[in-house]
Every structure is written in structure tokens, then in C-alpha cells.
Amino acid sequence: MDEGGGQPSAIDPHTPVGQVGERSLLQHLRSRIPQGTGVLVGIGDDAACVETTARTLITTDCLVEGVHFRREWTEPALLGRKALTVNLSDIAAMAGLPRYATVSLCLPADLPLSFVDGFYDGLLERAAETGVDVVGGNLSAAESRMVVEVALLGRTERPLLRSGARAGDLVVVTGTLGAAAAALHFLDRGVRWRGNGALEGADSYHQDARSCLVRCLRAQLDPAPPLAFGEALAEHDLVHAAADVSDGLSGDLLNLCQESNLSAWVDSSAIPVDSSAAALEKEGGENGFSLALHGGEDYELLMAVPPENLEALQKVALVWEVPLTAIGEFAAGPPTVAVRFGDTSRRLKPQSHDHFVDPLRERRSDPTRGS
Amino acid sequence: MDEGGGQPSAIDPHTPVGQVGERSLLQHLRSRIPQGTGVLVGIGDDAACVETTARTLITTDCLVEGVHFRREWTEPALLGRKALTVNLSDIAAMAGLPRYATVSLCLPADLPLSFVDGFYDGLLERAAETGVDVVGGNLSAAESRMVVEVALLGRTERPLLRSGARAGDLVVVTGTLGAAAAALHFLDRGVRWRGNGALEGADSYHQDARSCLVRCLRAQLDPAPPLAFGEALAEHDLVHAAADVSDGLSGDLLNLCQESNLSAWVDSSAIPVDSSAAALEKEGGENGFSLALHGGEDYELLMAVPPENLEALQKVALVWEVPLTAIGEFAAGPPTVAVRFGDTSRRLKPQSHDHFVDPLRERRSDPTRGS
Numbered sequence: 001m002d003e004g005g006g007q008p009s010a011i012d013p014h015t016p017v018g019q020v021g022e023r024s025l026l027q028h029l030r031s032r033i034p035q036g037t038g039v040l041v042g043i044g045d046d047a048a049c050v051e052t053t054a055r056t057l058i059t060t061d062c063l064v065e066g067v068h069f070r071r072e073w074t075e076p077a078l079l080g081r082k083a084l085t086v087n088l089s090d091i092a093a094m095a096g097l098p099r100y101a102t103v104s105l106c107l108p109a110d111l112p113l114s115f116v117d118g119f120y121d122g123l124l125e126r127a128a129e130t131g132v133d134v135v136g137g138n139l140s141a142a143e144s145r146m147v148v149e150v151a152l153l154g155r156t157e158r159p160l161l162r163s164g165a166r167a168g169d170l171v172v173v174t175g176t177l178g179a180a181a182a183a184l185h186f187l188d189r190g191v192r193w194r195g196n197g198a199l200e201g202a203d204s205y206h207q208d209a210r211s212c213l214v215r216c217l218r219a220q221l222d223p224a225p226p227l228a229f230g231e232a233l234a235e236h237d238l239v240h241a242a243a244d245v246s247d248g249l250s251g252d253l254l255n256l257c258q259e260s261n262l263s264a265w266v267d268s269s270a271i272p273v274d275s276s277a278a279a280l281e282k283e284g285g286e287n288g289f290s291l292a293l294h295g296g297e298d299y300e301l302l303m304a305v306p307p308e309n310l311e312a313l314q315k316v317a318l319v320w321e322v323p324l325t326a327i328g329e330f331a332a333g334p335p336t337v338a339v340r341f342g343d344t345s346r347r348l349k350p351q352s353h354d355h356f357v358d359p360l361r362e363r364r365s366d367p368t369r370g371s
Numbered sequence: 372m373d374e375g376g377g378q379p380s381a382i383d384p385h386t387p388v389g390q391v392g393e394r395s396l397l398q399h400l401r402s403r404i405p406q407g408t409g410v411l412v413g414i415g416d417d418a419a420c421v422e423t424t425a426r427t428l429i430t431t432d433c434l435v436e437g438v439h440f441r442r443e444w445t446e447p448a449l450l451g452r453k454a455l456t457v458n459l460s461d462i463a464a465m466a467g468l469p470r471y472a473t474v475s476l477c478l479p480a481d482l483p484l485s486f487v488d489g490f491y492d493g494l495l496e497r498a499a500e501t502g503v504d505v506v507g508g509n510l511s512a513a514e515s516r517m518v519v520e521v522a523l524l525g526r527t528e529r530p531l532l533r534s535g536a537r538a539g540d541l542v543v544v545t546g547t548l549g550a551a552a553a554a555l556h557f558l559d560r561g562v563r564w565r566g567n568g569a570l571e572g573a574d575s576y577h578q579d580a581r582s583c584l585v586r587c588l589r590a591q592l593d594p595a596p597p598l599a600f601g602e603a604l605a606e607h608d609l610v611h612a613a614a615d616v617s618d619g620l621s622g623d624l625l626n627l628c629q630e631s632n633l634s635a636w637v638d639s640s641a642i643p644v645d646s647s648a649a650a651l652e653k654e655g656g657e658n659g660f661s662l663a664l665h666g667g668e669d670y671e672l673l674m675a676v677p678p679e680n681l682e683a684l685q686k687v688a689l690v691w692e693v694p695l696t697a698i699g700e701f702a703a704g705p706p707t708v709a710v711r712f713g714d715t716s717r718r719l720k721p722q723s724h725d726h727f728v729d730p731l732r733e734r735r736s737d738p739t740r741g742s
Binding site: 023040041044045046047048049050051052053054055056057058059060061062064065066067068089090091093094096100102104106135136137138140141142143144145147149151152153154156159161162163242243244251259 | 394411412415416417418419420421422423424425426427428429430431432433435436437438439460461462464465467471473475477506507508509511512513514515516518520522523524525527530532533534613614615622630
């Protein structure tokens with residue numbers, strides 16, 4: 001055990017960060033962060049300096065307390081993992097390889113050091129899993145609510161855009177949809193999932209429901225986008241366009257349509273509604289369909305795939321154990337999305353998550369409210 | 372005048388951003404941001420894709436309302452300029468060329484669209500002045516306080532580090548120190564400076580004081596780091612180490628010492644106290660010295676310069692109209708900074724700005740409080 005008196009690592013974990021101070025906290029965190037191989041200058045200088053190739057991807061995403069998360073809903077390590085993951089998902093959707101991250105934290109002065117350490121435990125674990133080097137960042141006070149901002153650089157030879165879809169391409173999605181959104185309802189009611197797998201506050205649920213809860217809570221608190229599959233798309237010329245499903249299928253598909261100047265339809269019966277989300281919604285008379293359409297935070301990949309490439313793409317997906325589902329088609333026409341229910345078709349009004357309008361709301365509404 | 376009904380640019384500027392909504396605001400901002408030359412994929416995709424060289428600098432810095440700024444103290448355009456400038460200063464301190472920025476805004480729902488537009492007016496103006504392309508970003512709700520986070524990429528052949536100082540190097544600083552910190556006192560008392568140069572709330576000050584106020588308020592609200600000079604340092608092998616003076620000379624010099632494992636002394640009479648800051652402090656019986664040592668936000672360059680290079684460096688500085696002052700020397704020994712007053716010398720305890728401890732405080736205290 002490191003007991004080196006005066007060493008940053010010897011600070012009592014209960015100390016509020018306001019007492020630790022900006023400089024000591026920086027030094028403390030710096031001592032925890034390994035320097036990666038492509039990192040010429042890491043944390044501690046005015047800027048980091050990293051090795052890059054001819055084309056570099058950049059994305060940035062933030063998690064705001066009270067808007068994107070609640071501190072009592074998540075363990076700090078899971079928050080750290082998610083702060084990186086939401087950016088990893090963006091790089092995967094560009095068919096890129098994630099490389100370097102900066103981490104900016106705005107912290108309320110009364111936040112205990114242990115929370116920041118837990119956050120970094122998770123973030124550095126996720127970084128190690130994905131080959132990302134943490135190269136810099138910033139610490140600041142926040143008045144009362146924590147804000148986490150991660151910027152992530154990635155490498156790419158041939159970025160996969162939102163604007164490349166063509167009429168006739170299939171609408172294809174990875175994984176299942178709705179699980180992350182289903183979890184919000186239960187988090188709001190006091191159910192908790194720990195990073196070690198333990199479920200709390202769920203004693204009143206029967207065993208099947210508890211399994212479903214774990215699956216949905218994990219999807220919300222520790223999402224697992226198909227990163228390796230996304231990166232592999234750069235090697236194969238099989239996909240015309242891609243986006244990650246972060247705001248909800250309805251909004252993200254409409255956005256793909258807008259960027260590609262196409263319309264699209266999806267078959268309601270083909271949408272891969274997460275079975276756990278569906279099971280949990282059953283008691284409320286719902287079936288998870290609305291969550292799958294509008295819930296958001298799925299961090300799956302939405303793609304435009306020429307029909308003749310689907311089989312080959314399925315083989316790539318198999319390698320990475322990523323389920324693929326063709327749910328519809330892109331077509332010529334103004335950017336709109338229609339949902340087909342058997343013989344009828346209704347235009348889909350996007351109800352994707354808008355953080356300005358309704359932070360951390362539950363999203364249950366008529367999935368086909370016409371416009 | 373653009374009156375295109377339904378166009379994002381036609382939104383009433385008084386509309387609160389919460390009513391505009393995340394997507395419309397994104398579209399609105401996107402329509403304002405020009406796509407730069409090295410930008411392969413700009414705003415609107417999962418990530419931006421930019422052309423890079425073998426070595427890329429990355430820095431990120433944030434401005435938190437109530438901690439780094441008050442909305443009533445600054446015009447939105449000045450805030451936009453400063454949000455980029457604080458990052459430009461970091462790239463200059465690495466002898467780099469700034470290239471690409473992402474801008475992440477956490478906005479309270481009641482913030483009027485006009486504030487965001489004003490912010491972007493300033494930020495895009497500053498970006499155009501400095502050859503920076505805004506390539507992406509993020510919008511999110513904030514509970515009540517605005518948070519601005521800018522990440523900036525830069526190009527460099529040979530980054531200038533904090534760790535390169537050698538014993539015998541001169542401590543050299545650009546410009547003057549203390550002006551930005553002096554302004555806080557007057558902002559707190561209702562004095563305002565507009566981007567067009569107008570001074571408000573300063574009727575009770577005589578003409579000389581008003582000139583000093585303008586100079587200090589400009590330094591605080593629209594800082595002008597020596598960017599071209601910083602970048603030029605990469606071409607000349609004249610400087611061993613550099614850092615920007617953002618936290619205050621006392622802290623930033625101590626940090627250079629720590630990174631280079633050296634001590635340093637500075638001559639109190641050589642420190643370039645800003646004459647306006649000194650004049651404004653005169654009535655309170657102070658002379659600006661403490662502000663120059665500890666105030667922070669000067670965004671000047673602090674350098675370790677071999678004595679034999681000073682003359683050549685002065686010539687480079689002359690080209691860019693940057694004043695240089697040699698204020699002391701690095702020496703072997705544990706990382707400490709001493710201030711010499713004539714024949715006596717006292718160890719300097721850094722009192723640089725720590726945002727956790729005392730946001731937006733005034734910093735007036737004994738500059739040589741021993742330790």
C-alpha cells in the first residue's frame with residue numbers, strides 16, 4: 001500500500017475536491033494516467049502532442065448532471081465508462097479507430113475525491129479496453145452540478161458519413177433497441193445496478209423481471225456500442241452511410257434521410273425491440289415498441305446497406321458477434337420516415353430525446369403520432 | 372435581410388433556447404459555420420474528419436458561468452472570443468499553429484437565442500482571425516448555469532514543452548501582467564466594457580482612470596495572447612521551455628520549475644506590472660505588484676531562454692510587436708521560486724487562481740507570504 005506522506009495518492013478519499021484544490025487534484029489524477037505509445041506530450045503541459053495520420057476524426061460529447069445522469073443513479077466508475085463510451089460510439093459510426101481522449105471535469109466543491117477517483121477508475125478501464133490514451137483535460141469548479149466533457153480523436157482512412165445513403169439501400173440496425181430507455185423508469189423508482197452486477201431496490205420483482213432489469217440497467221449505465229464492427233466497416237466497402245442511434249431511432253433515421261436527401265420506411269414488425277424492455281413494459285400494457293423507436297441512448301449502429309451487400313455484411317457482423325436486422329429501405333423523396341404496420345403506413349414524427357425540452361424524461365407516447 | 376420562412380435563421384432572437392430545441396438550434400448554428408479547407412467532414416455527422424500532419428496538439432479549456440465569467444459582465448460576442456482565445460493561448464505556448472476547434476455548449480433553457488448567436492458571432496470572428504475552423508461540437512441543456520467547452524487541435528513540428536528549462540536560462544515574459552485581474556474589481560462594481568470600445572458605469576472616474584479601465588477590461592474580457600510570436604518560436608531554436616501565464620505568474624513559474632526540476636528567482640523590480648493596473652490600484656494604496664504576481668488570466672508567454680539567445684529572441688519579438696522582459700533566472704535546486712527585493716530574497720508561495728477554492732475572487736494579498 002502506498003503510504004508515501006505528501007504524495008497526491010495519499011489524500012483521504014473523503015476529502016471534498018474543493019479542499020483538495022485544483023493543482024493537487026490535477027497532480028493526483030496525472031499520477032494515475034498512463035502515458036500511451038503515440039503520445040509525445042501527455043498531461044501536464046499547455047497542450048498534449050500526439051502522433052496522427054493524414055486524417056483525424058474528432059468528436060466531443062458531454063454528460064450533465066440532472067440532464068444526462070443523476071449521481072445517485074450511477075456508480076462513479078460506470079459514469080466514467082459511459083463518458084468515454086458515448087464518444088467511442090461516434091468514432092465507430094464513422095468507421096474509425098479511437099485513439100486519444102481529453103477529459104474535462106466541472107466539479108462541485110463538495111464532491112468527495114473518491115467520486116473523482118471512481119470516475120477515473122471506470123474511464124481508464126474503458127480506455128484500456130479500447131486502446132485509447134487519455135492525453136489531457138481540464139478541471140474546473142462547478143456551482144452545484146457536475147459536467148463531464150470528453151473529446152475523442154480517432155484514426156480513419158475512409159470515414160463513413162451520414163450523407164452517403166442511396167435510394168434502394170436497406171435500413172439496417174445492430175443489436176436491439178429500447179433497453180437503455182426502459183431503465184430510466186426503474187432508476188426513477190429506486191432500482192440500482194452496480195458495476196459488479198448486483199441489483200438493488202428490486203426485491204419486489206420476480207426473478208425473470210430481475211434479469212430483464214439487469215439487462216436494461218446495464219444498457220443505460222454501461223452501454224456497449226459495436227466498436228470493433230464499426231471500425232471493421234472501413235476495411236469493407238459494404239455500407240453507404242452510418243450513424244449511431246444515440247437520440248432514438250426515429251430522430252437518427254430522419255437525420256440520415258436529411259443528410260442523404262432521401263426518405264425511408266421501416267417495417268414495424270422488423271424493428272428489433274429489446275426483449276427485456278418489452279417484458280418490463282408488459283405490465284404497463286406497453287410492448288417496448290415506442291422505446292425502441294424514440295427512447296434513445298441505444299448506441300447501436302444505423303446503416304444504409306445496398307441489398308446485394310447484406311449477406312457479406314452479415315458475415316462481418318458474425319465475426320464481431322453483432323446482430324444485424326434489416327428494418328426497412330431508403331427511397332427517393334423528401335426526408336421523411338414512414339412506419340409500416342402490415343398494409344398501412346404512417347409518417348413517423350421524430351420524438352427523439354431533446355435535452356432542452358425534457359431532461360431525463362420517460363419517453364412513452366404514441367409511436368406514430370402523425371404530422 | 373433573410374426572411375426565408377421556416378429557415379433556421381428566421382427564429383426570433385428573443386426565443387429561449389429551450390423553446391428552439393436542440394435539433395433546430397444545431398441546424399441554426401450549423402448554417403452559420405463555414406466549412407474550412409482542411410475539413411473533410413464538418414458539423415452534422417457523428418464526428419468531424421480533418422486533415423492532420425504527423426504531430427497534432429490538443430488542448431481543451433472551459434468557461435463556467437459563475438466561476439470563470441458572469442453573464443452580466445460580458446457581451447456574448449466577447450465571451451465567444453474568449454472561449455477560443457484561452458485555448459489559442461495554450462497552442463501558442465507549445466509553439467503550435469491552431470487549426471480546428473469543437474465547441475460544446477451547456478445552455479440554460481431560458482437563455483435567449485440572441486445570446487447564443489452573439490456568442491458565435493464572437494467565436495467565429497476570432498476563429499477567422501486566427502485561421503481556425505470550427506468543425507463540430509455539442510449542445511446540451513444546463514440546469515441553470517452556462518458551461519462553454521472548447522477543444523482545439525493544432526499543428527506543430529517541434530512542440531515547446533514546460534520541461535525543457537535549464538539552469539542559467541533567463542526567465543522571460545511577454546507583455547505586461549496584472550491587467551486582467553485588476554478588471555475583476557471594477558466589473559464587480561458595475562463597470563462594463565462593450566466590444567465596440569464603450570465604457571459604462573464609469574462616470575465617476577476621471578479621464579485617465581477611464582483609459583486604464585478600458586485597458587484592463589479589454590485584457591479581462593478579450594485577451595490577446597502573442598499567438599504569432601508563439602507560433603514563430605517553432606522556427607527558431609531560441610527558447611528551451613514555455614508556458615502560458617493563465618493561472619498567475621507565481622503558479623505558472625513554479626509549474627515550469629517543477630516540470631524542469633529547477634528553481635528560479637525573479638527580480639521584483641523587473642516584473643512588467645501593467646501600468647494601467649498599477650494606476651488603478653494606486654488609490655487603494657497598492658501598486659499592481661500582487662496582481663502581476665498572482666492575478667492570472669494574463670495569457671502572456673513565460674519562457675526559459677538561454678542568455679546568449681535573448682538578443683535574437685528580442686528581434687523575433689520585435690517583428691510581432693511583442694514586448695519581452697527578462698525577469699529572473701532558472702537555477703539548479705528543488706522547485707521553488709524566490710522574489711528578490713534589492714538585497715533580500717523571499718520564497719514565493721504561489722497564490723495563483725484556484726477555481727475550486729475561490730471563484731472570481733479578487734486577489735489582493737501579500738505577494739511574498741513566506742512558507
